[in-house]
Amino acid sequence: MQQKKSRKRRSGLAAYIVLGSILLIIAAAYLVMVNHYTNRFLPESNLNGMDVSGMTPEEVKKDIQASITSYQLTIKKLDGQEEVITSKDMGREYADDHKVEELIDSQNQWLWFEALFSNERYEMTAGAVYDENLLKASVDGLDCFKPALVTAPEDAYIQEDVTGYRIVPEVEGNTLDKEKVMKAVKEAVDAGKTEIDLAALECYIKPEVYRDDARLNSQVESLNRLTSANVYYDFGDERIEIIGRDMIKEWLVEDGDIYRLNDTSVYNYVAALAEKYDTYAMEREFTTHDGRTIKLNNGENTGVYKGEYRGDYGWVMNQEETAMGLIEAVNAGQTGQIEPVWLYEAMRLGIDDIGGTYVEISIEEQKMWCYQDYKVVVETPVVTGNPNTGHATPQGGCWAIDAKITDTFLVGEDYRAPVKFWLPFDSPNDVGIHDLERSEFGGTVYQSNGSHGCVNTPYDAVEQIFNIVSVGTAVIVY
Numbered sequence: 100m101q102q103k104k105s106r107k108r109r110s111g112l113a114a115y116i117v118l119g120s121i122l123l124i125i126a127a128a129y130l131v132m133v134n135h136y137t138n139r140f141l142p143e144s145n146l147n148g149m150d151v152s153g154m155t156p157e158e159v160k161k162d163i164q165a166s167i168t169s170y171q172l173t174i175k176k177l178d179g180q181e182e183v184i185t186s187k188d189m190g191r192e193y194a195d196d197h198k199v200e201e202l203i204d205s206q207n208q209w210l211w212f213e214a215l216f217s218n219e220r221y222e223m224t225a226g227a228v229y230d231e232n233l234l235k236a237s238v239d240g241l242d243c244f245k246p247a248l249v250t251a252p253e254d255a256y257i258q259e260d261v262t263g264y265r266i267v268p269e270v271e272g273n274t275l276d277k278e279k280v281m282k283a284v285k286e287a288v289d290a291g292k293t294e295i296d297l298a299a300l301e302c303y304i305k306p307e308v309y310r311d312d313a314r315l316n317s318q319v320e321s322l323n324r325l326t327s328a329n330v331y332y333d334f335g336d337e338r339i340e341i342i343g344r345d346m347i348k349e350w351l352v353e354d355g356d357i358y359r360l361n362d363t364s365v366y367n368y369v370a371a372l373a374e375k376y377d378t379y380a381m382e383r384e385f386t387t388h389d390g391r392t393i394k395l396n397n398g399e400n401t402g403v404y405k406g407e408y409r410g411d412y413g414w415v416m417n418q419e420e421t422a423m424g425l426i427e428a429v430n431a432g433q434t435g436q437i438e439p440v441w442l443y444e445a446m447r448l449g450i451d452d453i454g455g456t457y458v459e460i461s462i463e464e465q466k467m468w469c470y471q472d473y474k475v476v477v478e479t480p481v482v483t484g485n486p487n488t489g490h491a492t493p494q495g496g497c498w499a500i501d502a503k504i505t506d507t508f509l510v511g512e513d514y515r516a517p518v519k520f521w522l523p524f525d526s527p528n529d530v531g532i533h534d535l536e537r538s539e540f541g542g543t544v545y546q547s548n549g550s551h552g553c554v555n556t557p558y559d560a561v562e563q564i565f566n567i568v569s570v571g572t573a574v575i576v577y
Contacts (some may be wrong), residue, residue, distance in 0.1 A: 100190075106120060118305045125167075127415050135153075137208050138156070138203060139153050139154060139155050139203065140152060140153060140154050140159070140202075140203060140206070140221065141206050143217060145294075146159065146199075146220075146289065149162060149166075152300060154485045156199045156200050156203060158477065159199050160193070160195060160199055163193055163199075164192075166194040166285075167186060167191060167192060167193045167227045167368060168186050168187075168191070168192065168193075169186065170185070170186045170191060170227075170291070170294065171183050171184065171185040171186065171293070172184045172284065172288060172292070172293060172294070173242075173294040173295075174241070174284070174291060174294075174295055174297060175294065175295065175296040175297065175298075176243055176273070176297055176298075177271075177273050177303060178273065180453055182241050182242060182243065182293075184234070184237045184238070184288075186229070186239075188234075188237040189229040189230060189233045189234040189237055189288065190229050190230035190233045191227055191228070191229035191288070192227065192228060193226060193227055194226040194227060194228045195226060196226035196478060198226065200217055203476070210299060214263040215546065217504065227291070229288065231285075234284065234285065234288065235281065238277070238280060238281050238284055239277075243273065243275055243280075243297075244275065244277065246437075247275055247446060248273075249272075249273060249274050249275075250270065250272040250274065251270075251272050251274050252269070252270060252271060252272035252303075252304055252305055252306045253269060253270035253272065253306060254273055254307050254308035254309075255267060255268055255269040255306065255308050255310040255312060255315060255318050256308070256310055256315075257315065257318060257322065259348075260553070263322075263323045263326065263327070264319050264323050264350055265319065265340075266315055266316065266319055267311075267352050268310045268312070269306040269308065269309050269310060271303075271305065271418075272303075272304070273303065273308065274304045274308075274345055275297065275302050275303055275304065276302055276303070276304055279301070279302040282297055283297070283300045283302060288326065293572065313356070314355075314356045317356040317357055317546065318353070318356065318358055320357075321357040321358045321359065321451050322348075322351070322358050324430075324432050325347055325351060325359075325360065325429055325430065325432070326344040326347050326348055326351075326424070327344075327432040327434075327437075328342070328343075328344075328347060328428060328429040328430075328431070328432050328433050328434065329341070329342070329343045330342050330425070330428050330429070330433055330434060330435060330436065330437045331433045331435075331436055331437070331455045332372070332436070332437065332438070332439055333399070333448075334376050334446040334448060334449070335447065335449030335450070336449040336450045336451075338449070338450070340372060340374070342368075342425065342429070346368075347360075347429055348376055349364070350364040350365055350368075360426055360429060360430065362422070362426065363450040365422050365425055365426050365429075366418065366422045368422075368425075369416070369418050369421050369422040369425065369439075370418055372416065372421075373415075373416040373418050373421075375492070376414060376416065377413065377414055377415050377416055378412075378413030378414045378445060378452050378575035379411070379412070379413035379415040379443050379445075380396055380410050380411060380412070380413060380496075381396060381413060382394060382395070382396045382397045383395050383396055383413075383497065385453075385497070385575055385577075387459065387461070387577070388459055388461075388468050388475065393577055394493070395410065395495060395496055395497050395565070395575065395577065396410050396496050396497060397495065405521070410496030410497045410498050410527075411443075411498050411499055412445060412497040412498050412499040412507070412573050412574075413439060413443065413445050413497070414441060414444060414445050414448065414452060415442040415443040416439050416440070416441055417439075417440040417441060417442045421439045421440045423438060424438075424439075424440060425437065444571065445571070445573070446571055446572060446573060453497070453571075453573040453575075455470060455471065455472045455473035455474075455573060456470060456471050456472065456567065456568065456572060456575040457469075457470050457530070457574070457575065458470075458500075458568065458572065458573070458574045458575070459575050460481065460483070460492075460565065460574065460576045460577070461577060462491075462492060462494050462545075462576065462577065463481055464512065464541075465480055465481055465482065465483065465540070465541040465542060465543075465544070465545060466478065466479065466480055466481060467479050467480075467481045467532075467554065467556065467560070467564075468564065469564045469567055469568070471567050472568070473505075476563070476567060477560055477563045477564050477567070479540070479556060479560035479561075480540035480541030480542075480557070481540055481541065481552060481554050481555060481556050482535075482537060482540050482544050482545050482549055482550055482555040483545045483549060483552075483554055483555075484530075484542070484545065484549050484550050484551060484552035484553065485545060485546065485547070485548070485549025485550065485551075486545075486546065486549070487546060487547070487549075488549070490531060490549065490550065490551045490552045491549075491552070492550070492552050492553070492554060492576060493525050493528065493552070493576060494532060494576045494577050495571055495577055496576060497571070497574070498524040498525055498573075498574045498575075498576070499524065499570075499571050499572065499573060499574070500522050500523070500524050500531075500568055500569070500570055500571060500572045500574060501524060501526045501531075501570065502521075502522070502523055502570060502571060503521075503522060503565060503568070503569070504519070504520075504521040504523075505519060505520060505565075506518075506519060507521050509521070509529075509533065509553070511529075511551055513552055516535070518533040518534055518535065519534050519558065519561075519562075520532075520533060520561045520562060520564075520565040521533045522532050522561075522565060522568065523562070524574040525552075529552055529553075530552045531553055531554070532553070532554045532555065532561060532564065532574070533553055533554075533555070533561065534555075534556055534558045534561045534562070535550075535555040535556070535559070536558075536571065537555060537557075540555070540556075540557060543572060
């Protein structure tokens with residue numbers, strides 16, 4: 100029994116010795132590893148993407164130095180091409196700031212075994228230094244800054260061509276803002292980045308106006324609408340005045356988001372038309388019944404009216420309303436003929452505005468002729484105003500018949516005479532053509548027994564004339 104008990108004690112002791120030995124071995128191994136990682140990175144450690152497990156500070160710094168000296172920054176340009184600035188270009192090198200040691204010191208080497216399962220990752224800005232002057236020189240020397248390779252940005256703009264106005268698209272160009280590029284490069288180098296995209300970082304100088312610009316599109320729309328107008332005035336006898344694109348574009352002014360007509364330019368144009376085509380009381384030439392050419396409305400009239408008097412026949416344009424009508428037509432992009440607005444109208448719109456139906460009176464010959472369709476249909480002697488009593492009939496001018504009146508009385512200071520036909524042509528002075536019973540007409544009767552200014556006419560003759568003429572028919576007295 101005692102032998103059995105002795106064997107059991109020896110067996111138990113051996114087990115304790117073995118277990119103790121194992122624990123000592125484990126403890127020794129643990130302490131060896133603690134000592135090993137006292138100045139090394141723990142297992143599964145990663146620094147800036149680099150596996151530094153079990154590495155000493157010197158080993159890590161050696162790799163960092165290699166990484167820094169091999170560093171290069173790739174610069175991606177707008178066209179997809181790339182340029183590179185190397186560490187050598189900027190004089191970049193490692194400056195030991197002892198951050199590696201700080202990271203190792205922050206580890207708990209006594210828990211090295213936990214690191215086997217933790218996959219510790221560290222981020223550290225390596226203590227790199229570089230020469231900023233060299234970096235700036237490297238940026239200045241990039242191809243993207245060479246003038247021959249640089250295209251300046253251009254704004255979209257409006258261009259005129261044969262069909263109208265169109266928007267010429269913007270040119271993006273590839274001009275860089277050097278200050279922005281320098282800032283982006285420096286920030287990338289400081290952060291250890293290996294690539295930057297200049298377009299993504301908005302380093303390119305962009306056009307200020309693009310093809311879809313609302314103001315630009317509004318302006319081109321207004322330009323095309325206004326210059327699409329093509330209207331004309333017909334002043335007779337092939338006197339055509341065309342208002343087309345070339346003229347209209349000279350009248351346009353920029354007004355905010357649109358172009359519009361300069362009203363003053365349109366009014367000036369209409370004023371020029373009026374000066375060219377107005378004939379009212381204007382000096383004119385007239386061919387008499389016997390083929391002589393005389394001048395009328397030249398201010399040399401004589402008669403009952405005192406002072407310069409130029410007659411009242413002819414065309415007078417209403418410049419205000421004509422200009423407004425033209426502006427309206429152009430604004431609407433109208434095409435075709437438009438009409439001027441007249442204050443006074445003659446019988447015919449043309450070089451010869453008198454036309455073929457008119458009345459001609461010669462003071463000297465004391466005769467009157469009535470023309471119809473350019474043919475004499477009435478020729479009659481008359482008696483005009485007595486010049487010796489201050490009642491000479493106005494002459495040297497062209498008047499228009501103001502009215503056609505029958506069965507009326509002509510009243511003066513010392514007379515009241517009934518007439519059958521009354522054709523006033525100088526109404527302000529109560530002068531006109533009318534019938535009157537007389538013993539004789541023509542000759543020199545007017546010098547001694549003339550009228551108060553009117554043209555006394557035989558009944559039959561004035562009746563014919565009355566039925567031929569109309570209000571507005573020209574009366575030429577000379």
